[in-house]
Amino acid sequence: MSLLHSVNLTHLGMEAAATEYVLDVYRGDLEHDDAPGNKWHKLQYHLAEAKKRKAKVVATFGGPFSNHLHAFGNTLEHLPFKAVAVIRGELHPILTPTLRDMALRGVELWPTSRSDYRLGQLSWVANEINRNNEKVYWIPEGGGGLLGVLGCRDWAENIARFAGQYDAWVISSGTGTTAAGFLACHDTPKLHVFSALKGSQTQCQEIHSQALNALLTNRGSGLDNSGLNNKAIAERLTDKLHFHSDSHEGGYAKSSPALKEFLREFAVSNADCCLDPVYTSKSMLAVVRAMRSGEWPYQRTLFIHTGGLQGWRGFSAQNNPFKVF
Numbered sequence: 001m002s003l004l005h006s007v008n009l010t011h012l013g014m015e016a017a018a019t020e021y022v023l024d025v026y027r028g029d030l031e032h033d034d035a036p037g038n039k040w041h042k043l044q045y046h047l048a049e050a051k052k053r054k055a056k057v058v059a060t061f062g063g064p065f066s067n068h069l070h071a072f073g074n075t076l077e078h079l080p081f082k083a084v085a086v087i088r089g090e091l092h093p094i095l096t097p098t099l100r101d102m103a104l105r106g107v108e109l110w111p112t113s114r115s116d117y118r119l120g121q122l123s124w125v126a127n128e129i130n131r132n133n134e135k136v137y138w139i140p141e142g143g144g145g146l147l148g149v150l151g152c153r154d155w156a157e158n159i160a161r162f163a164g165q166y167d168a169w170v171i172s173s174g175t176g177t178t179a180a181g182f183l184a185c186h187d188t189p190k191l192h193v194f195s196a197l198k199g200s201q202t203q204c205q206e207i208h209s210q211a212l213n214a215l216l217t218n219r220g221s222g223l224d225n226s227g228l229n230n231k232a233i234a235e236r237l238t239d240k241l242h243f244h245s246d247s248h249e250g251g252y253a254k255s256s257p258a259l260k261e262f263l264r265e266f267a268v269s270n271a272d273c274c275l276d277p278v279y280t281s282k283s284m285l286a287v288v289r290a291m292r293s294g295e296w297p298y299q300r301t302l303f304i305h306t307g308g309l310q311g312w313r314g315f316s317a318q319n320n321p322f323k324v325f
């Protein structure tokens with residue numbers, strides 16, 4: 001299947017305007033069969049670092065339906081590390097489908113209370129894991145940090161080469177790590193970031209500073225900032241970044257009647273381009289809304305599909321119009 005999907009905009013309530021806009025999807029959800037979407041990319045520099053430090057164990061954190069944990073388990077299965085995951089909350093006798101997949105891939109699962117979980121690498125459970133194992137490399141929740149940003153910057157560079165010219169790109173955000181990596185890529189055009197979190201207004205600054213940090217770090221590929229001082233680089237990033245904090249449809253992993261209605265329509269008119277329930281469905285709704293009202297200022301837009309379809313397994317099948325899981 002092609003990695004570019006052209007969104008059929010008719011039947012999405014915008015027949016008249018549909019002819020003016022091109023909205024293509026870069027199908028990140030079709031990359032890496034067992035670890036699709038952005039999470040695989042967020043892991044790459046972390047895993048290289050673990051190897052460099054000669055770690056024996058790689059450990060991370062996540063919730064019971066986490067896309068990050070799922071990608072972690074499937075990626076680590078093929079690597080010479082022992083994989084350990086700290087799970088937010090109790091392990092119930094019947095594991096979630098995500099945790100079951102991880103157990104089957106040989107990941108050691110450690111349950112923890114929410115209050116201990118919040119302490120991250122300072123938690124009791126992390127301490128136990130360090131005590132019971134030699135040379136543990138810890139990946140932050142969601143695969144974040146500078147190393148996560150660098151992996152996403154590489155991903156953006158590959159997408160730019162593959163997909164060609166667009167006026168704007170659209171990306172979904174949670175922690176903002178992926179958005180920061182995309183912002184740090186020279187070839188990214190205007191970048192519209194839609195947050196899946198409620199109350200994320202201040203995250204724009206965080207994305208900006210993480211991208212700047214990545215650009216000023218001499219790791220990896222072609223920096224193009226020769227001749228530009230830091231202030232000029234920062235201004236260029238400000239100019240490129242457009243952050244939206246009002247498209248969460250009620251909050252993280254929540255839904256709304258408008259979102260449900262939109263997904264039903266989208267699943268009919270774009271049956272082979274499934275969206276995930278937490279991130280991409282909300283960003284897609286926000287972009288289509290802006291196009292519908294004539295407020296979207298770009299003719300050619302590339303929407304980055306960040307994956308996450310396995311997350312449907314945490315929702316009732318009734319709400320899933322794509323029937324992927």
Ligand SMILES: *Cc1c(COP(=O)(O)O)cnc(C)c1O
Pocket residue numbers: 037038039067068142172173174175176177178179276279280306307308309
């Ligand atoms: C995790 C995730 C995101 C958010 O990525 P961040 O780097 O945390 O902003 C977006 N889309 C999908 C499908 C995800 O699983």
